[in-house]
Amino acid sequence: xxxxxxxxxxxxxxxxxxxxxxxxxxxxxxxxxxxxxxxxxxxxxxxxxxxxxxxxxxxxxxxxxxxxxxxxxxxxxxxxxxxxxxxxxxxxxxxxxxxxxxxxxxxxxxxxxxxxxxxxxxxxxxxxxxxxxxxxxxxxxxxxxxxxxxxxxxxxxxxxxxxxxxxxxxxxxxxxxxxxxxxxxxxxxxxxxxxxxxxxxxxxxxxxxxxxxxxxxxxxxxxxxxxxxxxxxxxxxxxxxxxxxxxxxxxxxxxxxxxxxxxxxxxxxxxxxxxxxxxxxxxxxxxxxxxxxxxxxxxxxxxxxxxxxxxxxxxxxxxxxxxxxxxxxxxxxxxxxxxxxxxxxxxxxxxxxxxxxxxxxxxxxxxxxxxxxxxxxxxxxxxxxxxxxxxxxxxxxxxxxxxxxxxxxxxxxxxxxxxxxxxxxxxxxxxxxxxxxxxxxxxxxxxxxxxxxxxxxxxxxxxxxxxx
Amino acid sequence: xxxxxxxxxxxxxxxxxxxxxxxxxxxxxxxxxxxxxxxxxxxxxxxxxxxxxxxxxxxxxxxxxxxxxxxxxxxxxxxxxxx
Numbered sequence: 001x002x003x004x005x006x007x008x009x010x011x012x013x014x015x016x017x018x019x020x021x022x023x024x025x026x027x028x029x030x031x032x033x034x035x036x037x038x039x040x041x042x043x044x045x046x047x048x049x050x051x052x053x054x055x056x057x058x059x060x061x062x063x064x065x066x067x068x069x070x071x072x073x074x075x076x077x078x079x080x081x082x083x084x085x086x087x088x089x090x091x092x093x094x095x096x097x098x099x100x101x102x103x104x105x106x107x108x109x110x111x112x113x114x115x116x117x118x119x120x121x122x123x124x125x126x127x128x129x130x131x132x133x134x135x136x137x138x139x140x141x142x143x144x145x146x147x148x149x150x151x152x153x154x155x156x157x158x159x160x161x162x163x164x165x166x167x168x169x170x171x172x173x174x175x176x177x178x179x180x181x182x183x184x185x186x187x188x189x190x191x192x193x194x195x196x197x198x199x200x201x202x203x204x205x206x207x208x209x210x211x212x213x214x215x216x217x218x219x220x221x222x223x224x225x226x227x228x229x230x231x232x233x234x235x236x237x238x239x240x241x242x243x244x245x246x247x248x249x250x251x252x253x254x255x256x257x258x259x260x261x262x263x264x265x266x267x268x269x270x271x272x273x274x275x276x277x278x279x280x281x282x283x284x285x286x287x288x289x290x291x292x293x294x295x296x297x298x299x300x301x302x303x304x305x306x307x308x309x310x311x312x313x314x315x316x317x318x319x320x321x322x323x324x325x326x327x328x329x330x331x332x333x334x335x336x337x338x339x340x341x342x343x344x345x346x347x348x349x350x351x352x353x354x355x356x357x358x359x360x361x362x363x364x365x366x367x368x369x370x371x372x373x374x375x376x377x378x379x380x381x382x383x384x385x386x387x388x389x390x391x392x393x394x395x396x397x398x399x400x401x402x403x404x405x406x407x408x409x410x411x412x413x414x415x416x417x418x419x420x421x422x423x424x425x426x427x428x429x430x431x432x433x434x435x436x437x438x439x440x441x442x443x444x445x446x447x448x449x450x451x452x453x454x455x456x457x458x459x460x461x462x463x464x465x466x467x468x
Numbered sequence: 469x470x471x472x473x474x475x476x477x478x479x480x481x482x483x484x485x486x487x488x489x490x491x492x493x494x495x496x497x498x499x500x501x502x503x504x505x506x507x508x509x510x511x512x513x514x515x516x517x518x519x520x521x522x523x524x525x526x527x528x529x530x531x532x533x534x535x536x537x538x539x540x541x542x543x544x545x546x547x548x549x550x551x
Contacts, residue, residue: 270507282514
């Protein structure tokens with residue numbers, strides 16, 4: 001039962017209505033039961049696996065936060081991090097091996113990182129161990145975030161309990177925004193992208209360029225849509241989650257880009273992987289910095305799965321980041337001495353960042369490294385659209401046009417944020433205007449779910465980031 | 469050394485490392501308030517502070533700091549505790 005299934009459309013309003021009427025002291029328990037029921041609708045085993053990991057971490061963190069016995073605390077901290085890492089790696093490794101497929105529980109990568117950050121924060125003394133198991137288990141299993149994040153640290157979630165600021169209409173508008181991104185942009189770009197990456201070796205020239213440029217746009221529209229839906233749903237249950245994106249394709253450098261893309265993951269890795277590594281290697285100077293960046297970015301890549309494509313994605317971004325960080329001062333000095341070239345530097349920076357990231361994304365998306373290498377090495381060769389097996393035109397230029405036009409609108413909307421204008425205007429708007437907007441939002445959600453359900457093939461669409 | 473003196477000395481260190489000659493640090497300043505202060509150069513700042521005051525921080529200490537005021541307090545405490 002994905003967020004875009006018809007069943008979910010029926011269940012969500014009932015959950016929100018019930019949540020509104022249950023006493024405040026019971027809301028956390030309500031969320032916990034709803035979250036486990038949601039997870040169990042995919043797989044009972046996944047729900048059991050999450051419960052076991054949660055109970056283990058809750059008890060381990062109690063020991064890791066034991067101030068009276070630092071040695072026992074250190075032992076509990078080390079053991080729990082090792083076991084959680086092993087738990088994550090076993091499933092990731094099993095998924096990567098050609099034999100004996102072992103399906104990873106839904107949301108594994110997301111909730112394992114939540115569990116790890118909790119143990120580390122308790123051990124470092126940043127937070128006290130949670131007093132209530134129900135609160136803690138809810139922070140880990142919270143269903144809007146379970147399938148694809150964002151990765152909300154338990155400390156941040158627990159500080160909002162019991163949830164009191166339920167924002168149904170604000171949440172609904174965020175959901176509509178996400179559904180529009182998914183339906184109008186991501187799903188219209190998907191056929192072209194899927195075609196190009198399924199027929200890489202029979203295509204060259206413009207077709208490969210289309211795949212090269214469109215996949216990152218599709219990925220951004222798709223993943224940020226999922227984040228919008230998750231954050232919107234969170235608001236409907238009184239939980240404010242962390243943002244995941246901040247207009248990443250306007251970044252002026254690769255380090256700026258990684259402050260804007262999948263922020264809940266990159267912030268997590270910065271705090272729990274990069275900073276400790278950098279502290280441990282700080283006496284090694286530049287070599288220590290390069291090593292810390294490399295291991296951190298390989299972590300970003302391999303978090304998605306143990307494949308060569310993800311490894312190269314991480315390695316390329318590591319190389320970009322190292323080059324960026326090591327030349328920051330020289331670039332700043334160059335442009336400081338030539339202020340009339342600043343505009344050119346900004347444009348060049350944006351274009352270069354965009355293309356460097358797009359090159360890495362080919363390895364992220366291609367089925368094999370050979371496919372990615374073929375695509376990149378044939379981008380500029382010939383104008384022949386393809387050699388065999390159908391044409392890009394057969395997919396339908398109207399869907400591609402809709403996708404691209406939608407993407408242009410998305411960039412404009414994220415720059416000027418009309419939703420924020422409404423949030424400011426709403427309190428002073430007349431009641432009829434407030435309810436007109438609310439009814440429109442509700443209708444948009446129903447229409448969006450209906451469109452998803454009756455689309456050709458009648459299948460629910462899945463989100464790209466729901467598989468991690 | 470008092471935390472106020474440490475804050476004054478930290479301002480000089482931050483100005484040099486971040487290459488911002490007019491930077492002003494206050495007790496409640498955080499990384500979000502200072503341009504170019506991010507996770508990539510955070511430890512460069514810490515190393516510069518360690519060198520200037522001949523002290524050492526642990527990872528646990530660094531990760532629990534929330535504001536520049538916290539760093540000033542910790543720096544003053546370590547300088548005063550040094551033999």
